[in-house]
Amino acid sequence: MQYLCYSYRSCKKPPIDAEMALICPETAFVVALTRGDKLAPLGKNWPFLPRGSYLKTMIKFIKIDNTLLAIRNNVLREGKLSHEECIFPTDTLPGAFHLGYYVGDELVCIASFHPQAYGEFTGVGYQLRGMATVDEYRGRGLGNQLLNFAIVYLHGQKANYLWCNARKSARQFYLNMGFETIPPEFEVPDIGPHYVMYVKIQ
Numbered sequence: 001m002q003y004l005c006y007s008y009r010s011c012k013k014p015p016i017d018a019e020m021a022l023i024c025p026e027t028a029f030v031v032a033l034t035r036g037d038k039l040a041p042l043g044k045n046w047p048f049l050p051r052g053s054y055l056k057t058m059i060k061f062i063k064i065d066n067t068l069l070a071i072r073n074n075v076l077r078e079g080k081l082s083h084e085e086c087i088f089p090t091d092t093l094p095g096a097f098h099l100g101y102y103v104g105d106e107l108v109c110i111a112s113f114h115p116q117a118y119g120e121f122t123g124v125g126y127q128l129r130g131m132a133t134v135d136e137y138r139g140r141g142l143g144n145q146l147l148n149f150a151i152v153y154l155h156g157q158k159a160n161y162l163w164c165n166a167r168k169s170a171r172q173f174y175l176n177m178g179f180e181t182i183p184p185e186f187e188v189p190d191i192g193p194h195y196v197m198y199v200k201i202q
């Protein structure tokens with residue numbers, strides 16, 4: 001499955017075969033592209049993919065809907081909650097956004113972000129919540145790419161750091177992404193041991 005991208009403006013540049021693009025649905029701006037191993041944020045002067053460009057997979061800004069809530073429920077809460085219970089109060093804060101990784105038409109990896117300072121940290125902080133990849137797609141680097149895109153986007157939003165309450169079981173995933181751990185370990189009722197982890201955004 002590949003996506004054919006339509007530009008909303010005429011563009012004289014040749015089509016691109018990128019691995020993936022991060023696309024803002026409201027503006028249809030492409031925020032960043034991957035080419036090979038490289039992540040390439042696009043400049044303000046050229047935020048569109050040329051007509052005829054193809055993408056294999058896509059990361060999109062998404063809204064809270066039942067598909068996202070079902071992934072939160074199944075992956076993060078063992079399917080024990082109702083969809084309503086999977087809505088975070090922070091989901092609708094000003095500046096909050098949600099990213100989804102699509103393989104074909106299927107949403108397979110999600111993460112949510114909202115502006116939130118941590119402790120005494122200075123600068124603009126965002127908190128990551130609800131990071132989840134559906135079982136069949138885990139361990140393929142999708143979570144890594146989704147979070148990488150988020151960091152590129154947050155860099156553009158002048159954010160200085162991203163932090164989360166990381167499950168101990170996911171700690172290595174965040175360490176691989178360059179996050180650092182703030183001890184001590186703490187317990188979240190019904191879920192298990194966690195660490196606060198953060199990554200500086202430069």
Ligand SMILES: CC(C)(COP(=O)(O)OP(=O)(O)OC[C@H]1O[C@@H](n2cnc3c(N)ncnc32)[C@H](O)[C@@H]1OP(=O)(O)O)[C@@H](O)C(=O)NCCC(=O)NCCS
Nearest residue numbers: 131132133138139140141142143144165166167170172173
């Ligand atoms: C944590 C989670 C979101 C990671 O998502 P993911 O899409 O599996 O992440 P990645 O594939 O990028 O990385 C996972 C592992 O796959 C490995 N990996 C990365 N790219 C890979 C690739 N191309 N091929 C094979 N393995 C790869 C990574 O080395 C990583 O190893 P780790 O176990 O040391 O972390 C996912 O495991 C998940 O949903 N877990 C359950 C819910 C959860 O704990 N969420 C986090 C709450 S804080």
